[in-house]
Amino acid sequence: MPEELGTVISTEETPTTCEFVFLVKNRRVRKGQFVQAQADDGLLLGMVTEITRANRYFERAESVAEYERASPISEHFPTADWEFTVAQVRIFGTFKGKILVRNTFPPAPGLRVVEADLPLLKEFLKFHDDGLEIGKLENHDLPAKLDMDGLFQKHLAILAMSGSGKSYLMCVLLEELLSRKPEQGRLAAVIIDNHGEYAGFKQSEFGQQTRVFEGKKMRISLRKVSPQMLAEWMPQMSGVQLRELAKILKEMQKAANEKHEAFGLSDLSLRIEASEMKDNIKGPLLAWISELRGLGLLGKADFPKADEAVSPGRLAVFDLSDIDSLRKKQIIVSYFGKKFFRMRKKGAIPPFVLIVEEAHNFAREKAMAEAAISKHIIETIAREGRKFGASLCLISQRPVQLSTTALSQCNTNIILRVTNPYDIKHIGESCEGIDSAMLNSITTLRVGEALIVGEAVGCPVFVKVRAKRSRATTKGASLSSLARQFEEQSAKKKNDVEAFL
Numbered sequence: 001m002p003e004e005l006g007t008v009i010s011t012e013e014t015p016t017t018c019e020f021v022f023l024v025k026n027r028r029v030r031k032g033q034f035v036q037a038q039a040d041d042g043l044l045l046g047m048v049t050e051i052t053r054a055n056r057y058f059e060r061a062e063s064v065a066e067y068e069r070a071s072p073i074s075e076h077f078p079t080a081d082w083e084f085t086v087a088q089v090r091i092f093g094t095f096k097g098k099i100l101v102r103n104t105f106p107p108a109p110g111l112r113v114v115e116a117d118l119p120l121l122k123e124f125l126k127f128h129d130d131g132l133e134i135g136k137l138e139n140h141d142l143p144a145k146l147d148m149d150g151l152f153q154k155h156l157a158i159l160a161m162s163g164s165g166k167s168y169l170m171c172v173l174l175e176e177l178l179s180r181k182p183e184q185g186r187l188a189a190v191i192i193d194n195h196g197e198y199a200g201f202k203q204s205e206f207g208q209q210t211r212v213f214e215g216k217k218m219r220i221s222l223r224k225v226s227p228q229m230l231a232e233w234m235p236q237m238s239g240v241q242l243r244e245l246a247k248i249l250k251e252m253q254k255a256a257n258e259k260h261e262a263f264g265l266s267d268l269s270l271r272i273e274a275s276e277m278k279d280n281i282k283g284p285l286l287a288w289i290s291e292l293r294g295l296g297l298l299g300k301a302d303f304p305k306a307d308e309a310v311s312p313g314r315l316a317v318f319d320l321s322d323i324d325s326l327r328k329k330q331i332i333v334s335y336f337g338k339k340f341f342r343m344r345k346k347g348a349i350p351p352f353v354l355i356v357e358e359a360h361n362f363a364r365e366k367a368m369a370e371a372a373i374s375k376h377i378i379e380t381i382a383r384e385g386r387k388f389g390a391s392l393c394l395i396s397q398r399p400v401q402l403s404t405t406a407l408s409q410c411n412t413n414i415i416l417r418v419t420n421p422y423d424i425k426h427i428g429e430s431c432e433g434i435d436s437a438m439l440n441s442i443t444t445l446r447v448g449e450a451l452i453v454g455e456a457v458g459c460p461v462f463v464k465v466r467a468k469r470s471r472a473t474t475k476g477a478s479l480s481s482l483a484r485q486f487e488e489q490s491a492k493k494k495n496d497v498e499a500f501l
């Protein structure tokens, strides 16, 4: 028998079809706890939304002040006997057999309220035995195992201020993805890692399944670059310049494809120099080519190749921490994003999830053309990806700056601690199913506590994110340990020099 928590009471406004209040008889009752009560129509399921304590003896400030002048009021009266606690419950519905239907008749005052049965709760919250275990449901002894399809198919956004545990949660999700067996269906994961936080997966037990690609070694094959891409990468290029460049590039690509040969930017500039173009076009074009060369990105072949990066049950880390230029990072995301999406549509690569850390830098709501290079592909995958098995996971501490087109397509949101009122307001507006009480709770979340809303769960739930099982996050060292490291290294260098002399 489940433990009794209390008894439904009759107040001026409740019970109604949506709400009831119960007298708390058990100190285990908590805000956010799921409860049930057996009504005539079926089993009611609800959640405690608020708890209030009251005591007659302490209602009037002047009497309390008067009595307490001499000694505590509890010495004069049996105050403890008059204390009571009531809990408000929001009703989700009534179970008719296994199906939860809208509740259409109020529960009777006097009903016994008990904690919700775990199997029932699991079903209601859409937790799944085969799911991704991200932690534990708050207030209940129930692992939060989210269904992979529910979480990723219609895209996921992880939003919170920095330091609240977004990357940590992503590591947990990756561990779960990488632990799946082929018969459970395995996604390929590609992560855009701006701070080199995920390279640690290489040293973990998932090392075999992980490949880390350093940003400075990544390459885009000039043979595969289209004029539209050039226009996107260099929006200031004039129409005439672009036309001339496209003409030459196409000729060279055609010849290269016929001869199965590659060519580089130096071949392209030689060709432009030798052409009969007018000098007032040739000059600027050569300047553009030299700017492109400065990025150090275009080469004779793509690196990584699509099948090296996107493979079932494996993780590819695009470690962009060694690149300073945002433009270069955006070009990488745009080029590879487009390529993977195109190949996925043809079925040439497996279903994948593209995870973008610092997503507001790659799909900014209000961006100038030169800073909006990767926004287009992110919005495209957000809109069309789910039909083709191309998912997106956007991680950001600046939801206000994130493309609303992309964010509104993320059907599941995981929200960790946020305190900035603008961000909270924005999250409230962009996330369906969040009420103002939940918004308020977001400010009080501690590191590692998360609110999950949307497709992946039956109703918004608070979850305590579990501890990581592997080692990852290598670059998040504390200030003091960095300082210690620096001094140790300097001392060592000095010793070495002295030994040498």
Ligand SMILES: Nc1ncnc2c1ncn2[C@@H]1O[C@H](COP(=O)(O)OP(=O)(O)O)[C@@H](O)[C@H]1O
Binding pocket: 160, 161, 162, 163, 164, 165, 166, 167, 168, 169, 447, 448, 449, 464, 465, 466, 467, 476
């Ligand atoms: N669920 C958790 N359990 C234990 N420690 C956590 C948890 N989530 C975050 N942390 C710790 O909090 C710090 C910040 O987390 P991080 O994921 O880097 O934040 P963010 O990516 O949001 O900036 C890290 O030191 C991390 O180890």
Ligand SMILES: [Mg+2]
Binding pocket: 166, 167, 168
């Ligand atoms: Mg982070």
